[in-house]
Amino acid sequence: MQLIETAPHEFAAHFLFGSAGLAPFFACNRRIKDGDGSQQATFEYDGETWLVSLSYRDSGLAHPGAQLPTGTTFQLEEMREFDLHVSSADDPIGERSFHAHIAPRWQGMQSKNGNEISIPEDLGEGVNFHVQGSNIEFTEYQPLIRKAMSAVGISSGYFRELHEFSTILDAERYVRVHKESSGPIHSRDGPITQLGHLLEHDRVGRRKLVQYDSDERGRQQPGYYHTATLGPRRVREAFPEHQLPKEVKHYYAKEAASLDSDRSIAHPKVGVSYQKSFWKEQLSAADIEQLTVELEETLFSVLAEAGLPVRPGAANYVEDAYFEKSESDRDRTIIKLDFTRIKHRQESVVIKHITDGLAPTAWDALNVLVTDGGEVSPKDIAEEADRHPGSVRRALDQIPELVEREYGSVSLRSKYIADLVHDAVSEAKEATKRAAEAGAKAMEAAERGVDKTTSAFIAWAAKHDVDVQDREGGPLRLDFGTVDDIRRQLREGYDLWISADMPPERYRMANVRYEEEVESGLNYIDTTETKAFVADAWRLLD
Known part of the structure; x- marks a missing residue:
């Protein structure tokens, strides 16, 4: 190609x-x-x-x-x-x-x-x-x-002859893109943003995503200076064969906002640069070929992900004094940036730990990490959660795919993982709240003289956030909210209802409302949506 x-x-x-x-x-x-x-x-x-x-x-x-x-x-x-x-x-x-x-x-x-x-x-x-x-x-x-x-x-x-300790400190390669074509590169769902969100640390101090949409004089310039910086491990998540830390950049000249479109510098550069400060190794001056390959492959992949052609002469590019829309004589590979693969892998890591069950100390640590906005150390977590520092360190050792420990600080491995963990922690808090409410309702029922089997049904409904409306003269109504398996949950409630010596037919004739996630119906988009359903209980029980 x-x-x-x-x-x-x-x-x-x-x-x-x-x-x-x-x-x-x-x-x-x-x-x-x-x-x-x-x-x-x-x-x-x-x-x-x-x-x-x-x-x-x-x-x-x-x-x-x-x-x-x-x-x-x-x-x-x-x-x-x-x-x-x-x-x-x-x-x-x-x-x-x-x-x-x-x-x-x-x-x-x-x-x-x-x-x-x-x-x-x-x-x-x-x-x-x-x-x-x-x-x-x-x-x-x-x-x-x-x-x-x-x-x-x-x-x-x-x-x-260069001595073997000769090292490269900085290097960048770029193309200049027409400003009418560069939006998909720096947009909210573009490759720079996705690289930054999926592959960045969650902690303040080494943020890897920078997004400025106005210049130094306060003039609006979408995409004025957008960068995502990836350390070596982050780079390999997106580019498995690459080793060098890099920064992906979309940026304009300082005076671009005041220039006519016929000036080349009115249009942004899209570049990839080597970032020496993001690793402890050194890049030998003898490795210039590796450097050039990695910078160009990253640049081509970002352009392709944004939907821009990477062929010579394309109208999407603007020539300047140093960049020409000519054909390269170097053999390069366009690596597909599979953000779906990266996202699914991070989702599976979170799901694995949540479903396997986390120790209480690990839950406490995650809770601090998703709610604290500053730099956090194991000692900080221990003080916040009222845990022993040693137990916090042991708990963190059990979830290495979720957290990253460096120089005495702890962070969630990516903003995407942080969002997933936040949802899980929030759900756990809500479940705990519902369990407490269930216990309270069961105790209240017992105090009213309701037998244990009846109070068990009341507790089950409270725990699973099922809204039970049992009005005299009207049908029983069960509102389950969002569920994964309505038949299983409805059957659990039915078994407890029968154990409480309630009329089976009243439950079977109940009006059931619930929501489930279903495929969007668009066969070219891999996504889901929540859909509401209403049904008679007997249809779901049989």
Whole structure:
């Protein structure tokens, strides 16, 4: 299938070079001296002209003296670091560029305030390029560094091989969608919202769904800034083969609300970015291919879920200086976002625990989690529920599919699970209330001299919230409300009625009202609705 080419946007990385030790760092210092404080040059790369400048800055590193701890003679009289700026001369907007902060690395190095700086154990000496750029293909940064350094008189051979501890910090790929077509992406039931609701934590502190529909000046702009951020485990729920934490984004430029539709930036970007802060691992710079695959597959899947075509040239997209509606030469997969599967799995987890029966302490914990709006710890739950902290922790260990424990806090695993648990807790409270009312009514009946069998029927009706209207001169009326199995419940009541030595025919001729969930009747929509029924009891009993 022909897929549209996505555009690279933001990128940041630490490129660590160690094969030549500190030679490239000393070379930067020599060229700065030769150029009286800076160097400028131009070079050609892949048919495009680029501008490069090399300058220096004061360093926050402590001067090591005449010799490094590694034994290397240190040739700088004052401690410096360097700045490399590279930009496309052919880019009229000026946003196709990158900056690299160049700093030395050696074992035992310290900051000016005396703190030791962590260096990979297998790196004796080297240089680190902290790269930040935009609108450049991810794989082109290292070749551009080599060409740029060569252009200012420093050997490109120093930068052929990245050290294994080189890491990617940020990366985003995007397409620009016509604003008349982007609504399904950020709508209430669109993929960004569904990813956020089904896969987010329920606690304050690391909320993963952001929805702003007005800009910084208060102007209404639906979909102005909508994001859903997924940690690694959440990502795998939606994309089983993916590993990297990501943020899915729909966003406009700051001034989009005041721009005419013929301007490309009046239309939103839809992008997917790597989120380093959402996991403890590091993404190696050698894994750029994996990064690109995951970002693009996520982006295509979100677009497809919203009903947008992902083919080149589609009218739903708007070209800009860096995004063209061209055909991609990369092989990608569109992964179906099966929200129904995710929802059903979460429903089944809740149903399993509820139907299996929960310990009272677990019920107390869930009750606190669904009613408390802040950060909650096991200790907080114990104090709120008047339980021992140890028993709360043991109870939480029994429901790992429902709750997530991290850094001493507890949260429900998703907002959807929170809604399901809230309903279950509410139902449990209502059932307890009905049971208490049933007991009270049974005691009241006993005090009135009603025998035990009759009071058992009264208690049953109260427990199951059955409205019994038995007026003299009229038919018996039983209103069951919403039920799962009317025949079973009606039979239970009949057996208790007979045990109380009541007239069987009066029950059998009763007018029965109830509600049941039935399929909607639309064969292309998998949903149900509640429908009311009225019947004679004998028809349901026979």
